[in-house]
Amino acid sequence: MLTAFAILTDGLVYAAYLFIVAIGLTLIFGVMKILNVTHGSFYAFGAYGAATAVGIYANADWPAALGFLFMITLAMLVGLIMGIILERGLLRLVYGKDEVVIVLVTYATFLILEDVIVLIWGAQSYAAYQPMVAAGSIEIGDLVLSNYDILLVAIAVVLAALAYWALKYTRQGRLLTTVIFDRETAAAFGINVTLVYTATFVIGAMLGALGGAVMAPKISVTLGIGVEVIVLAFAVVAIGGMGSIEGALIGALIVGICRAAAVHLAPQIELFVIYGVMALVLVARPYGLFVRAQPRKI
Amino acid sequence: MKEAVNGDKPILAVRDLEKTFGSVVAARDITVSVPAEQTVGVIGANGAGKTTFVNMITGHLTPSKGTILFEDKDITGMPSREITQLGISRSFQVAQIFPTLSVFDNMVIAAAVARRAGGLLGNVTTPVHSPDAIAEADATIDLFQIDRYRNTTASQLPQGVRKLLDIGMAVVGWPRLLLLDEPTSGISIEEKFDLMNVVMSALKTRKITVLFVEHDMEIVARFADRVLAFYDGTVIADGTAHETLDNPRVQELISGVRKPGGAHA
């Protein structure tokens, strides 16, 4: 019973983490058909930005909530700037090239940005635990849960709800859905696809940075954190269906629960869980759970 | 490879063909037999079952019921590539060519594939630019009168030439039966007859049995020896061009709605 409860809560927390890091990736893929390796850099920059922010507010003695908001804002600002620079300065030049070539453009950018981190923040690691410590913990039975983890789940839920609302009930969101559905039609209807692309990429970048920012208090912000996130986010998105927001949500939940169950019940398979689930899903549904194959037309 | 086909025996015999998609019946009760070297026009409004019919013969769709015999061999439900290998070829409403290759390369690859020694190893060991394949490709390019585009990249071709290339690629392997799906779609009225003249004379030269889907009744009247009229998934008239086109049901149900996007879509 305790184990089942632990699996559920751990799974949810991990799923929240996965969803937060995957949503930006799937959004960019859905609209722009770009598998964005730079997402790992957004995550890393977000985390470093957050660590810098925490360093500032911890010294300034601000209340924790304000500090948390400051941290998130600063990280998303970093995402915003990076998004604009990359989309306008670089990606614009390669639209229309092979999908896979664009993946490599983002891979190259990722390599460069890894070293930019060294140039800006140096090789040492940063800590930003203050918000997590301030959040405290609650005890449920034998289990102690960190309130910060609960906050993470809440953030994931809010993000999911926001994305659902924005795509379904706002004009811009519906425009975006049109672009996801059919680019040519969208252009024919006079939608400014260029603007939609820029906006999408920037939002995706900000979401990536947000992921890094909310994780920063839990982790040691150090070189290489972006690499791990890329493959994780890819796996979640591939399971759910590339470009599908609800797919990312379900993919995150599946991976989260499976991984938590593995840690509690069969720790030796934990390493394979994500790739195993991904391979199984892809074998059964080549385009992921939430994307249907397009029938071939003659 | 090209043994003479007995004139009395049908090259294609279709019996009780039916295709359903869930509860939708796309084709039913189709029984047709086509003698060798006949040119058969297929007419009908959009959604009448013409393309479904063609797709079943070429293996793109598997019939729900019925049989298809090609030269007395049962080909029902065979994959399209095996049907192609047996000698049935097709062209497409939208020309299916290789846009980044030149006309010659399009043709020579089609020729080489059709001539290959067969099997996995045959494909890998036979060079694509064999003298035979080159000769065959050039002959077909000449036959379809597109030699001045020989080195043009296919994506740059005018619409009519694309169509000719598409059909040429279907013909380069010397099929005995060719199915043309709307050969004149997307072609201006003025060019249609020229195009069909080129195509039909080429096919006659190679003694190919032809089944072509067409919306333009004038084209059908001019080029078809025999016309099948489709309505609601089945054949409602079958006879010479005159017989079918003069059939009052055909005139009521089909000839009136010539344009694509008709009421039965």
Place this chain on the structure above:
Amino acid sequence: MSLYVRIPFALAALASAAAIAPAHAQQAPIKIGIVSFLTGPAASPFGIPGRNGAEIVLEAFNAGKAPAPFDKVGFGGTKLEAKYVDEAGSVQNVVTEFRNLVQRDQVDAVVGYISSGSCLAVAPVADELKALTVFYDCGTPRIFEEKARSYVFRVSPHATMDGVGAARYLVAKKKNLTSFSGINQNYAWGQDSWRDFAGAMKVLAPKATADKVLFPKLFAGEYGAEISTLLTSKSQAVHTSFWNGDLESFTYQQSARGLDKRMTIIMTTGEAGMWRMRDKLPDGTIIGGRGANGPLARDTDINKWFHQIYMDRYNTPPTYPAYQMAQSLLGLKLAYEKAKKGDAKPTTDEIAAAFKGIEFTGPAGHVKMALGNGHQGITETAYGTYKFNKQKNMPEIVDIMRFPAECVNPPAGIDADKWIADGMKGAKC
């Protein structure tokens, strides 16, 4: 420095022919290649402190300012010149860069390597190229157990000592231990560390059982499920060989959920991270530092000297990788000077012969090249309990227990795994 790469392939032959020209015995400095992680996750905790350690120690050597008996300028009067190389990348890259150091840059010795994978791959190449190589941080005992090496040395003791020392300390401090758990990274280092520790526990506390044995992915970053699993365990202690990034993440996450209130955490590499985690590292945590390094080192003059020059330059105390680097360079210096006869530069073979079985005392204590036919050093080790001193606002390690080298290392000629499995026979404590 090495212009040769810049010359196109065809010209490279000529360039290298020039480089092979007889070295000037006196003027030419002794070239040392220093290999360490300069990028990637291992840079901050290990690579950079290691490189920093090399920098200040080599500087002190060149200035002749190291304490006796290391006070000769450079190596035996000849100045030193270092070339720093990044260890990041695949094993292929590491081996290629090693060859480049030896063959292109013509270094006289290579000191470096943190990853055991790097060391295992480099060792045979070093022997093949007859290139004097000193490993400074990698821990696997396999290097000298799998094969006798001729030109490869490791002054720092191998990692078996960490597991055995941790077990000895735990058993000494927790008399009624019935159950313990482990959380280690799922890769060779984590697996080996757990095997050594669990094996030693079996010998020292046969009644205690291993409960949860967790192996999260390397660099996983998120340990929620693992912490829950540990919270549901009745173990009194949990062993971890996590190192920095992961160690810090685990520490922050567990302290938010109070795991340390339920069980004692044993961190075999905790010393390298304590200066950053400070008051986030829970009091009472058992801390190791891959030997008697840092605050676990004895308060000797040479330790004070090293600590001082490191603090002066980098404004942070040296952690164990810096100590390991210093020990390695001191050993190499002694071997070189022992081999040097008169003014002539000793050959690699002479230095290797002199290195074998050498003994000396450095900042991390007394080293004896006792294992691997005189190629592998052993030292005493120490474990202690962490305490954050709020008055001084400084981390401290208290309750330090020292274990002699022969107590925590296998005797010469016996493989570490086998030694532990057979009950650690012959341990002199």
Place this chain on the structure above:
Amino acid sequence: MITREKLAGGLAFLFAAAAAPLAPEWVVSLATIAFANALVVLGLVVLWRTGLVSFGQALYYCIGAYTVALIVRWSGFTDAFALVALGGVGAGIVAALVGFLLARYREIFFAMLSLALSMILYGVLVKTETLGSTDGFSVSTPSFLGYRPHGEALGLSLYWFTLAIDAVAAVLVGAYFRSVAGSLATPIRDNEIRVEFLGVSVTRIIHTKVVIAGVLGGLGGALAALTIGHVDPAMSYWTTSGGFVFVTILAGAGSVAAAFVGSLVFEMVRSFAVDIMPGLWQMVLGSVLLLTILFLPDGLGSLVARLRKREEAKP
């Protein structure tokens, strides 16, 4: 034209073989690794011509390497010819099996599924403590039909051996590109439907390509294992695959030779970057990749094509 290309290739091969004894040892070993990796790249070129990119080619590389390493470890058998052949066969068998699955996928899905498969192998190897987990284990020096060189002779032998296998692979892959099946690469990328209606199974052709690329990957891995003298699970990690794709882009899919030149250039650039900017070499590599894509979209191979065009343009 074809004969001229062959002539140029042959001359380059002879030059590469003859220059080795004059070159410094580190250049020889660098080139050996570059030419071993070039085989993997050649396999990726085979796939890329069909519009497919594998982010998991390291799977075959790793299997080739581990096949060799395990045979040496368990049997002590050291003949390079047989070992490398077995490495290629081992990887080929795996490719033939996973090919049934992979051949159904296209575009990014092909890339992702390949990645997942290679990462599963990585996980298995990390879990295998008897094989040293992530530390891997060493491979003893090979012999060549009874000849057991050491030191510099060993380096040269490995280099020539690698070069010879490269030459055979280059000739065979070149012939494949000119064959019917090989020439269907662009058609499949352009229009699968037409290819099917020409009477060819696209799935089978892609399956063949997966196997060819797999065998080449296995050969490359086998040679790398012998050259490095060490294998570890990271050979199967996705960043290794990423490196190979990187070189493929750098080389371009235009010609067989480009794979070899590209691989050599990559190794030299990497080594150079590590030498002069030890802390920032990733940035140098990333910039090179970016500039290649932006200004040389068809890779180094297209430089040759451009020169030839200019030459042809002359009267």
